[in-house]
Structures are given as structure tokens and as C-alpha cells.
Amino acid sequence: MNIVIWGAGGIGCYYGSRLINAGANVTFVARGKHLQALQAHGLTVKHPEFTFNGSVNAVDEATWLTQSSPENTDLVILCLKSTATGDALLRAKRWLQASQCYVLSLQNGVDNENQLCDIIESHRVLGGLAVRIGAHITQPGHIEATGIAKIIFGAWPNHSRQHHKSYTGHEFCQQLKILFTQALIDNHLNDNIQKEIWKKLLINAGVNPISALTELDTQTLTSDNVFSATVYQLMQETARAAHADGVEISSSDIDAMFELICGFDAIKTSMLVDFENRKPLELDAISGAVIQRCRSLNSPAYTTELIDQLLKTKINKCYG
Numbered sequence: 547m548n549i550v551i552w553g554a555g556g557i558g559c560y561y562g563s564r565l566i567n568a569g570a571n572v573t574f575v576a577r578g579k580h581l582q583a584l585q586a587h588g589l590t591v592k593h594p595e596f597t598f599n600g601s602v603n604a605v606d607e608a609t610w611l612t613q614s615s616p617e618n619t620d621l622v623i624l625c626l627k628s629t630a631t632g633d634a635l636l637r638a639k640r641w642l643q644a645s646q647c648y649v650l651s652l653q654n655g656v657d658n659e660n661q662l663c664d665i666i667e668s669h670r671v672l673g674g675l676a677v678r679i680g681a682h683i684t685q686p687g688h689i690e691a692t693g694i695a696k697i698i699f700g701a702w703p704n705h706s707r708q709h710h711k712s713y714t715g716h717e718f719c720q721q722l723k724i725l726f727t728q729a730l731i732d733n734h735l736n737d738n739i740q741k742e743i744w745k746k747l748l749i750n751a752g753v754n755p756i757s758a759l760t761e762l763d764t765q766t767l768t769s770d771n772v773f774s775a776t777v778y779q780l781m782q783e784t785a786r787a788a789h790a791d792g793v794e795i796s797s798s799d800i801d802a803m804f805e806l807i808c809g810f811d812a813i814k815t816s817m818l819v820d821f822e823n824r825k826p827l828e829l830d831a832i833s834g835a836v837i838q839r840c841r842s843l844n845s846p847a848y849t850t851e852l853i854d855q856l857l858k859t860k861i862n863k864c865y866g
């Protein structure tokens with residue numbers, strides 16, 4: 547299978563290297579010093595149960611979009627930060643429309659797949675999640691990853707044919723499941739991926755902004771009475787927001803996700819890592835998605851709005 551990893555950072559390089567080991571032909575789209583290192587010295591990935599060290603095919607985005615043939619690509623895996631999705635899709639629109647490839651997002655946030663559906667046929671859009679993984683670039687060309695590193699994925703609901711499954715997407719997902727399994731990627735093909743993505747947002751909206759604000763890891767947050775009650779409230783607001791997308795999250799779903807995050811190891815969230823690295827935070831994709839939808843339902847998400855505002859104030863103070 548010919549696969550493009552679009553945004554070869556922590557997530558993209560970890561899963562991309564696993565796919566190379568299973569025989570896939572992988573192209574990494576990267577930039578800056580990391581791209582230079584990939585081209586000059588190859589990719590090194592370290593995970594407690596997996597190591598990769600070898601040369602890889604790495605290009606910049608302009609080279610990918612101008613010099614590769616859209617017809618020869620089977621799958622693009624979108625691993626950019628959600629903050630980058632909108633502009634990136636505009637740059638790649640012509641290439642994506644000339645291709646018949648499937649596009650799988652492994653990003654956090656609930657709007658990436660909808661943005662993809664604005665550009666390509668929805669049956670080519672696959673929803674996905676990188677779960678129980680922490681993966682980061684430690685130096686150009688080097689990735690460190692931890693966790694079970696599971697992928698949950700599935701065909702995106704095809705709203706234009708509401709009562710039919712998008713069969714081509716489903717068939718491709720079956721092939722992908724075989725490849726993920728060969729690549730020793732723990733995976734789950736899910737029939738209701740939109741709900742799974744919302745359930746992950748419960749966790750991300752529950753802990754990411756408050757961890758970036760307090761600079762505390764997930765375990766410290768959830769073992770503090772006040773912070774954990776706030777996390778639970780943020781999750782309840784996220785479940786309310788899901789209703790605006792026609793996704794129903796029950797109180798037992800909320801409790802299950804809350805228990806899950808309470809049982810996590812002490813994880814430094816990706817938003818805290820981005821804050822420390824002075825990178826753009828996925829705040830609009832995470833808290834913003836909740837705030838907007840709750841406002842549209844005339845039921846404001848006051849706690850999410852407060853944490854979002856406090857964090858934006860902190861960023862302005864720290865970085866101007």
C-alpha cells in the first residue's frame with residue numbers, strides 16, 4: 547500500500563515506521579530541520595517495545611504536491627496538528643481532488659473529518675484516533691514514544707446517503723485493519739467512529755487545557771479534589787456539545803471516560819508540551835469546538851469558557 551504521512555511529527559513517525567515494517571511504501575511529509583535530518587540520516591523511533599532506525603522517503607509538502615502522482619497513492623494519514631488542517635487542505639485541495647485515495651485523520655479534535663468532507667467525497671474520509679500514546683520529536687529525526695499506541699478508526703458517516711453505509715470506505719477499512727495488524731499496531735475498527743472521536747474529545751477537553759494552565763500532569767490533576775471535579779464538569783459540557791452534531795454521549799459514557807483518564811499514568815498532555823515549546827495550542831479545535839456548539843444550543847459551557855479564557859490570558863502574558 548502506498549501511504550503518505552502528512553505531518554511527520556511524533557504521531558506520524560511512530561505509526562509510519564510501524565507501517566514500513568509491515569511492508570508499506572511510506573512517504574513522510576515533513577519540514578525544517580526535522581525534514582533535513584530525515585533525508586540525511588533517516589528516522590529513529592524509540593518505544594519500550596519497538597525500535598526503528600533506517601532511511602526513509604521524506605519530502606516537503608510542495609514536493610509531495612507537485613512531484614508525486616495522486617493516482618498512485620492509496621492512503622494519506624493526516625497527522626498535522628488540528629490548528630493546521632484548514633490551511634493545509636486548501637493547499638492540497640487540487641492534489642486530493644485528482645486522487646482517489648482515502649484520507650485518515652489521526653488528529654485530536656472533532657472538526658478535521660468535516661473539513662475533509664468539504665474537499666473530497668465523504669466516502670473517502672476515514673475518522674481515526676491515536677489513543678494511549680505519547681509520541682514526540684526529541685531532536686530532528688528522532689522520536690520517542692510510549693503507551694499501547696492504539697488506533698481506533700472507521701468510515702466517516704456519509705450524511706448524503708444517510709441510511710446507507712459508505713461501502714467503499716468500509717471495504718478499505720477492512721484492508722487497513724489487516725495492514726495495521728501486520729504492523730503490530732493495536733487497532734479497533736469502529737462502526738461509529740464519530741462517537742468515538744467525541745468520546746476522545748471528552749478527555750482532551752477535560753484535561754488538556756487545564757493541564758497547560760496548571761502545568762500539571764493528568765494524574766496530579768485527577769487526584770486533586772477540586773481539579774478532578776472541574777475535569778468532570780468539562781467532560782459534561784463536552785457531552786452537551788456533542789448533541790449539536792447529533793452524537794449522544796450518555797452519563798455512563800462520561801463516567802467511563804472520566805475513569806479512564808483517572809487511571810492513566812502521569813501523562814504530560816500534548817497541549818502542555820506545545821505550551822512549553824511555544825507552539826500553537828489546539829485550543830480552538832478542543833475547547834473552541836465545545837464552546838461554539840454549546841453556544842449554538844443556547845446552553846453555554848461556562849467552565850470550558852473560563853479555562854479557555856484563563857489559558858489564553860496566560861499565553862498572552864508569557865509569550866506576548
Ligand SMILES: NC(=O)C1=CN([C@@H]2O[C@H](COP(=O)(O)OP(=O)(O)OC[C@H]3O[C@@H](n4cnc5c(N)ncnc54)[C@H](OP(=O)(O)O)[C@@H]3O)[C@@H](O)[C@H]2O)C=CC1
Nearest residue numbers: 553554555556557575576577607625628653654679680681
Ligand atoms: N503526540 C501525541 O502523543 C499525541 C498527539 N495526538 C494528536 O495527533 C496530532 C499530531 O500530533 P503530534 O504528532 O504530536 O504533532 P507534531 O507537531 O509532533 O507533528 C506535526 C508535524 O507536522 C509538521 N508540519 C506542520 N505543517 C507542515 C507542513 N506544511 N509541511 C510539512 N510538515 C508540516 C510539524 O512541523 P513543525 O514542528 O515545524 O510545526 C510537525 O513536525 C495532533 O492533533 C495531536 O493532538 C493525539 C494523541 C497523542
Ligand SMILES: CC(C)(CO)C(=O)C(=O)O
Nearest residue numbers: 749750753813815816817
Ligand atoms: C494523552 C492524552 C489523552 C491526554 O489528554 C492526549 O490525547 C493528549 O495529550 O493530547
